Amino acid sequence: MFDFTDPDAFRRRAAGVSLVLAPLCLLLGMVVDPLTRGGDETLAYAQEPVAAGISATLLHYAWVLWVPGVLGLVHLVRSRGVVLANAAGAVAVLGLINFSSLMIVDFFDIVLYRRLPAEQATGILEDSLQPALVFAWQLPGMIGSLLGLVLVAVAFTRAGRAGWWFPAGVLAGLVIWIAGARSGFPPLGYAGPVVLLAVFGTVGVTMIRMTGEEWRQARREPASQPA
Incomplete structure (x- = not known):
């Protein structure tokens, strides 16, 4: 499937496969996550360290895999929507890289709550929320990833590459996923990634x-009517 001697074919297929695998990893990560499955909000990761570790790894690779997918989407926007695509792509890539790194916190949760009293472990984690972590890692990661993915989908659609179902599905999937993760209601937590898998998977395939x-034709198209 991947021809390493043909740069265009390799990059196209790598981007397409990434658009399928990224939301799939997000879905599987939510399914395995002890919190999504109704575990104790404080001790769930310490009680199920293997599941928590697998979930964190899947979520990490979900955000990582979206990066080549986003680059592929931006590559195909060459006329209308090109300015938005380039700006949104940069925001999305930086956000996704930051967001993926945040998954390592789950491993600290596992160790701290297994070795220390819950109150002490919670205090250490709260003290770790230094301004640099919040404003240089967390906020850019979360806002950049979510906003960037939606705007890239909008630019892709404005270029005539997909219908408006694409950005609408991306927005709906992310909103449902966030609501489900915060509510602790498993079906809602799974529904968001399923929607994302449907829309990104369709474009990826x-x-x-x-x-x-x-x-290659997309690369040769003149960048006229930027928007």
Whole structure:
């Protein structure tokens, strides 16, 4: 499937596969997450360290895998929407990289709550929320990832590459996912990633099935009517 001697084919397929795997990893990460499955909000990770570790790893790779997918989407926007695509792509990539790094906190949760009293472990984690962590890691990661993915989908649609179902589905999927994660209601926590898998997966499969000429044609299109 991946021809390492053909740069266009490799990049196109890698981007398409990433758009499928990223939301799939998010869905699986939510399914395995002890908190989503109704575990104790404070001790869930300490009580199920293996599940917590697998979940954190899947969520980490969900955000990482979205990066090549976003780059592939931006590559295909060459006329209308190009300015928005480039700006949103940069925001999304930086946000996704930051967001993926935040998953390591789950491993500290596991160790702290297994070795220390819950009150002391909670205090240490709260004290770790230094301004640099919040404003340089957390907020850019969360806002950049979520806002960037939606805006990239908007730019992709404005360029005529997909219908408006794409950005609408991305927005709906992210909102449902956040609501589900905060509510602790498993079906809602799974529904968001399922929607994201449907919309990103559709675009990803379409990208994989593109011919090499279609991919190269996008590169040759004049960047007229930027928006």
